[in-house]
Amino acid sequence: MPNCAWWTAVLASIIVATIYATLYATESRQSLRFGLHFDNGDEENWDPRNSPVVSIVPQFLLNHSVYTTSDFRNKQGIAPPFWGCKNESCNASGVWGPCFWPHKKIRWVGEVERIGRTNRPQYQNGPIDPTLTDDLSGLCRPGFLIIGAGKCGTSSLYHYLTDHPRVLPAKEKQIHYFKYYMQYPMQWYLRHFPTASSFLAAGALMSGEASPGYLPYPDVAYRIKKHMPGPRIVAVGRNPLERAYSSYMYNYVAPVMKMMRKGRVPNISRGLTDKEYEDHLFSFEEMARAELFVLRDCLSSDGTGVRKAKDRYSSLNWAAAEYRRREKGGLPPLIDLESFCYGDWVDKVVPRKQWKDLIENNPDKVIYRKNVHLTQSFIGRSLYVLPLEWWYALYSEKEIIFICTEAMSDFSGTPMNKLAEFLGLPPHNFSTIVSKGAYNVGGHRGYDKEISWDEIKDELNVTERPKYEATLSEDFLREVKAFIEPYNERLFKLIGHRCECSSSSAILGRGFVGGGDEPIANESSICTATPTAPPDHPNILESQNIPSDVTPPTAVFFTTISSPSSGKRECSSIDQRKSENKNCSNNLGTKMIFRVETYFPSGWRSTRRKHTGLENLIDCCDA
Numbered sequence: 137m138p139n140c141a142w143w144t145a146v147l148a149s150i151i152v153a154t155i156y157a158t159l160y161a162t163e164s165r166q167s168l169r170f171g172l173h174f175d176n177g178d179e180e181n182w183d184p185r186n187s188p189v190v191s192i193v194p195q196f197l198l199n200h201s202v203y204t205t206s207d208f209r210n211k212q213g214i215a216p217p218f219w220g221c222k223n224e225s226c227n228a229s230g231v232w233g234p235c236f237w238p239h240k241k242i243r244w245v246g247e248v249e250r251i252g253r254t255n256r257p258q259y260q261n262g263p264i265d266p267t268l269t270d271d272l273s274g275l276c277r278p279g280f281l282i283i284g285a286g287k288c289g290t291s292s293l294y295h296y297l298t299d300h301p302r303v304l305p306a307k308e309k310q311i312h313y314f315k316y317y318m319q320y321p322m323q324w325y326l327r328h329f330p331t332a333s334s335f336l337a338a339g340a341l342m343s344g345e346a347s348p349g350y351l352p353y354p355d356v357a358y359r360i361k362k363h364m365p366g367p368r369i370v371a372v373g374r375n376p377l378e379r380a381y382s383s384y385m386y387n388y389v390a391p392v393m394k395m396m397r398k399g400r401v402p403n404i405s406r407g408l409t410d411k412e413y414e415d416h417l418f419s420f421e422e423m424a425r426a427e428l429f430v431l432r433d434c435l436s437s438d439g440t441g442v443r444k445a446k447d448r449y450s451s452l453n454w455a456a457a458e459y460r461r462r463e464k465g466g467l468p469p470l471i472d473l474e475s476f477c478y479g480d481w482v483d484k485v486v487p488r489k490q491w492k493d494l495i496e497n498n499p500d501k502v503i504y505r506k507n508v509h510l511t512q513s514f515i516g517r518s519l520y521v522l523p524l525e526w527w528y529a530l531y532s533e534k535e536i537i538f539i540c541t542e543a544m545s546d547f548s549g550t551p552m553n554k555l556a557e558f559l560g561l562p563p564h565n566f567s568t569i570v571s572k573g574a575y576n577v578g579g580h581r582g583y584d585k586e587i588s589w590d591e592i593k594d595e596l597n598v599t600e601r602p603k604y605e606a607t608l609s610e611d612f613l614r615e616v617k618a619f620i621e622p623y624n625e626r627l628f629k630l631i632g633h634r635c636e637c638s639s640s641s642a643i644l645g646r647g648f649v650g651g652g653d654e655p656i657a658n659e660s661s662i663c664t665a666t667p668t669a670p671p672d673h674p675n676i677l678e679s680q681n682i683p684s685d686v687t688p689p690t691a692v693f694f695t696t697i698s699s700p701s702s703g704k705r706e707c708s709s710i711d712q713r714k715s716e717n718k719n720c721s722n723n724l725g726t727k728m729i730f731r732v733e734t735y736f737p738s739g740w741r742s743t744r745r746k747h748t749g750l751e752n753l754i755d756c757c758d759a
């Protein structure tokens with residue numbers, strides 16, 4: 137017969153278990169309550185000032201040495217700003233920093249012991265339960281988003297940052313969720329970041345991603361503000377003409393050369409020499425001139441860029457205030473260059489008006505019809521200030537920062553540490569990673585491919601390709617400089633500092649000179665003059681054949697059993713995706729087979745394989 141003490145012990149355990157279960161249930165609910173999920177309400181008129189903030193309780197993690205106070209040795213306070221907490225939820229134990237409390241009963245300290253200390257991140261995989269798409273438990277939010285500009289060193293910046301011992305990488309450098317994949321639940325996006333357990337095991341303070349496709353679009357700025365509270369926004373910009381030329385090489389020359397070599401361009405046979413293929417390319421100057429013509433018109437004070445942006449945005453709550461502020465302050469109007477300056481399609485085969493004459497006058501030359509959003513805007517995407525004015529309207533100076541590409545390659549690592557401080561990270565010795573080299577240099581090597589500065593130099597020595605600056609005529613150079621200059625000045629005002637563009641010209645051996653040798657930055661105000669002698673590193677002009685742009689998703693509510701093996705590329709918009717659906721699936725042979733998992737109350741039961749129409753949404757722009 138159990139004695140009294142025994143009954144007391146049983147009773148006590150029941151009470152403790154009940155309290156624990158109640159607490160756990162509350163915590164689980166809290167994690168969902170503060171979960172980030174879409175409300176499909178009045179998207180356009182949502183007011184960012186009321187955005188939800190996920191709560192934090194770093195104290196117990198400090199108590200248990202997951203973190204030490206030195207991890208928080210930054211000027212922002214005890215935790216990185218994106219951990220920020222705003223309301224009573226700050227006191228909820230278990231709702232922690234950037235992460236959502238896992239559903240399963242978990243003792244954090246025990247979990248840390250179980251996993252051990254490791255910096256190797258893990259990610260949630262497998263199909264998403266369609267009935268639980270709002271469930272963010274066990275997932276973590278990004279602490280920084282590098283938004284572009286493309287071809288400005290976003291890959292290097294991402295890798296330099298993730299070298300910080302308290303920063304964990306995402307599954308891939310660029311996810312482009314807020315531009316191309318918002319039809320998927322937030323859970324899909326957050327699965328690209330390390331799990332809460334990984335954060336603990338690493339004592340990580342943040343993860344983040346770099347999607348250059350975010351910057352150009354005001355809608356994306358707004359969506360991120362609305363749906364993803366907290367992350368710091370990092371923009372990076374480079375000497376505009378260098379960016380433009382880099383994009384020309386990467387998004388036009390490299391893919392077109394590849395297509396020609398493979399015999400995929402009608403009327404151009406295989407087996408020609410590179411020189412012969414190059415004769416079928418439009419020069420950078422030809423394309424940039426044609427674009428400049430269109431931009432001048434579009435960006436004039438009564439041009440379509442100004443008018444259409446006003447029509448579209450000025451009545452929206454989130455943009456109206458900025459319109460009023462700018463009008464009052466006599467500031468130039470906001471412009472949505474990407475949406476309204478390249479809008480005219482000549483026909484389905486010849487994509488852009490700006491190329492009409494070029495194509496008619498040069499029937500032997502090739503226009504690349506894919507990735508039109510990139511090849512149409514070599515110059516436009518280098519006018520960083522135009523999209524940034526939208527971002528700066530939505531984000532305060534504590535939330536957004538602009539880095540000059542040229543400063544990134546400072547071997548001392550000082551500029552990187554300034555960025556770390558802005559993000560709320562403790563100082564780190566970045567000089568090792570920066571002086572190792574750069575990523576995604578000189579063409580299609582891949583975002584994660586690092587090239588040492590010495591290799592860059594050597595490669596140049598054996599590459600006898602003409603320097604692109606030599607291909608630019610004096611008059612075009614003057615013209616394009618004069619066009620870009622005011623936008624640069626506007627940018628420097630907006631960001632509160634200037635960029636020293638010539639140093640990267642020197643590091644990578646690039647400068648825009650009308651047939652001469654001297655970097656243009658020394659002779660013009662496209663960027664400020666260089667204050668110090670730059671290191672001795674030349675550039676790379678060679679392109680490789682690794683597909684660019686985003687890797688599409690492989691599993692959402694389904695498991696991909698087979699997927700297209702062809703290269704992927706971004707669609708410029710969901711509309712484009714829709715309009716290209718047929719071509720993609722029919723002409724390009726894009727097919728995916730899915731395993732569809734169905735969840736019943738008793739668990740996962742049936743599995744069936746099926747072709748679905750979803751492949752069109754995902755991969756319709758496959759090359």
Ligand SMILES: Nc1ncnc2c1ncn2[C@@H]1O[C@H](COP(=O)(O)OS(=O)(=O)O)[C@@H](OP(=O)(O)O)[C@H]1O
Pocket residue numbers: 285286287288289290291292293348378382383385386541542544545573574575576577578579583640643644676684
């Ligand atoms: N540290 C540093 N300093 C100066 N320049 C650098 C640095 N790291 C990368 N780069 C140059 O940036 C170009 C690649 O940019 P991204 O990685 O943003 O390209 S992408 O949009 O993601 O495809 C690519 O430019 P190009 O080589 O001219 O094509 C890189 O060489």
